[in-house]
Amino acid sequence: MKRGWVLALVGANLVAIIALVFAYPHLMISPGSLIPAHAALAENCSSCHAPFRGVPPAKCVSCHAVADIGIRTTNGAAIADASSRPAFHQALITQACLSCHTEHPGASPATREPLFSHDLLNETMRNQCSSCHVPPVDALHADKSAKCATCHTQGGWKPATFDHDRFFPLIGPHKATCATCHTKSDFSTYTCFSCHEHEPGRVQAKHLEEGIRNIDNCVSCHRKGGAEGEGEEGNDD
Amino acid sequence: MKIRHAHILTREVLPFLASLLALVALALLFDALLHLLNAVWVGRYLGIPGVLLIVGSFGYSLRKRKLIHAGKPVDLLRLHERMAWAGSLLVLVHAGIHFNAILAWLAVWAMLINVASGLTGKFLLQRARRRLEAARDAMRRQGLSAEELEDSTYWDTLAFDVVKQWRAVHFPIALAFGVLALAHIAAVFWHWGWK
Numbered sequence: 001m002k003r004g005w006v007l008a009l010v011g012a013n014l015v016a017i018i019a020l021v022f023a024y025p026h027l028m029i030s031p032g033s034l035i036p037a038h039a040a041l042a043e044n045c046s047s048c049h050a051p052f053r054g055v056p057p058a059k060c061v062s063c064h065a066v067a068d069i070g071i072r073t074t075n076g077a078a079i080a081d082a083s084s085r086p087a088f089h090q091a092l093i094t095q096a097c098l099s100c101h102t103e104h105p106g107a108s109p110a111t112r113e114p115l116f117s118h119d120l121l122n123e124t125m126r127n128q129c130s131s132c133h134v135p136p137v138d139a140l141h142a143d144k145s146a147k148c149a150t151c152h153t154q155g156g157w158k159p160a161t162f163d164h165d166r167f168f169p170l171i172g173p174h175k176a177t178c179a180t181c182h183t184k185s186d187f188s189t190y191t192c193f194s195c196h197e198h199e200p201g202r203v204q205a206k207h208l209e210e211g212i213r214n215i216d217n218c219v220s221c222h223r224k225g226g227a228e229g230e231g232e233e234g235n236d237d
Numbered sequence: 238m239k240i241r242h243a244h245i246l247t248r249e250v251l252p253f254l255a256s257l258l259a260l261v262a263l264a265l266l267f268d269a270l271l272h273l274l275n276a277v278w279v280g281r282y283l284g285i286p287g288v289l290l291i292v293g294s295f296g297y298s299l300r301k302r303k304l305i306h307a308g309k310p311v312d313l314l315r316l317h318e319r320m321a322w323a324g325s326l327l328v329l330v331h332a333g334i335h336f337n338a339i340l341a342w343l344a345v346w347a348m349l350i351n352v353a354s355g356l357t358g359k360f361l362l363q364r365a366r367r368r369l370e371a372a373r374d375a376m377r378r379q380g381l382s383a384e385e386l387e388d389s390t391y392w393d394t395l396a397f398d399v400v401k402q403w404r405a406v407h408f409p410i411a412l413a414f415g416v417l418a419l420a421h422i423a424a425v426f427w428h429w430g431w432k
Contacts, residue, residue: 003405010409014416021340021420029424032337045428054430098430113278 032104048103055103057095066090088132091125118154126154140187167219173197174225192218253360257353260322264329277334284331288418290324298411311387318359325352344421347414354407361403 021028026042034042041047048055063074070087072078099115118126125131129148135141151160164170181190192198198218207215222228271277297317299305325348332345377386 006405006409007412010413014413017340017343017417018420021424027338028340029338029421029428049428051427052431054428056430113281 030104034103035105038103055098057097060097060101061095066092066095088121088125091122092120093122094120096120143188169224172225190219253356256322256356256359260326260329260352263326264333267326267330268333271330271333280330280334282331283327287324287327287331288422290320290327294318294320294324309388318355321355322352325349338421338424340417340424341421344414344417347410347417351407351410351414354403354410358400358403358407361400365400 017028024043025045026033030042030045033039038048048059050056050059066089068074068076069089070079096115099117099120127149129135133148135148151162168174170176176195178187180194181192183191183194193200193203204215207213268277268280271280294317296305296308297310297313300308300310300313328345328348332341
């Protein structure tokens with residue numbers, strides 16, 4: 001009998017808890033508060049969730065028309081600063097809203113499975129990195145014409161790889177530290193005159209014998225670092 | 238007297254506490270490891286093997302209530318202890334994903350109370366077992382085989398009053414954990430997008 005009472009008490013508590021799940025789903029089962037813009041939907045899970053299907057994109061686009069995202073609000077009002085953040089949702093090949101959007105910030109980004117893939121974007125948008133990414137403001141990234149894909153992949157900003165051999169092989173006497181050629185941590189330029197072997201006056205005199213006066217860009221001729229130029233013809237302007 | 242107290246501490250109390258502390262410490266360690274590897278999201282899926290291990294551990298409960306007849310109760314009990322402990326560890330790491338839902342946390346607390354209760358039961362069983370050592374010796378002298386002896390001692394141990402009382406407490410705790418966990422799983426299945 002005593003055991004029966006214990007079980008009845010436990011059962012009653014469990015029934016009460018289950019009832020609370022239906023009465024206060026935003027507290028009992030929600031993984032965290034909704035973002036302020038969706039706060040009004042907090043107690044109505046089915047606004048976004050469909051049974052056993054999570055949050056189908058169709059639920060999102062029923063309010064957020066893809067053609068308007070980044071251009072107009074859901075109320076139809078024009079977004080004032082639309083030009084500062086280019087509308088790219090229109091370039092999505094498939095609709096997979098949750099790949100990027102977390103509406104319950106309680107489930108912090110660190111706990112989310114990384115679902116975003118650049119493959120969701122069409123090819124044109126996929127290769128316009130600066131549409132979404134702001135390049136770092138440093139000397140290394142100062143050349144805006146450079147292609148990001150030279151060093152970075154769409155899998156992640158890091159690790160970044162740079163194939164130095166494509167531009168100048170670091171072999172033999174040229175196996176030097178970065179700072180020997182790239183002074184002041186500026187990797188967009190280089191100098192060969194940091195080394196006593198390439199004393200400017202002597203190099204200039206030697207090139208003048210061949211009628212070459214412009215010796216600013218050594219690698220344009222000495223692509224592999226050899227004494228004789230292997231690259232394109234020297235500029236003798 | 239001092240020797241007896243030291244014996245109880247090292248043979249009974251410390252192993253009990255060590256199991257419980259090891260569970261929490263390992264869960265924290267795995268959680269830290271996932272944070273370090275930037276793979277906290279993996280914890281979300283550890284709930285699945287964790288639950289499967291716990292469900293698998295119920296084989297012993299079914300055997301004990303004679304709902305199934307396969308397996309030796311003693312072996313199933315050991316399996317029950319190990320599977321439930323390992324499953325709880327995975328569920329704890331899963332809980333470390335920092336969800337805010339009250340239901341999920343109630344289920345976790347019920348699980349921890351259940352683990353503590355289970356370890357208490359293990360402790361009580363071992364004590365009862367030791368008290369039966371004398372009787373066991375007597376049976377051995379009667380010429381029972383090792384296997385018959387093991388089974389006989391197991392059922393005799395369960396017959397101890399304190400163990401019976403503990404079982405009366407452990408069942409409602411397990412029931413509460415089961416219902417809360419089931420409700421949490423149902424809520425997740427209902428709202429989550431499985432692909």
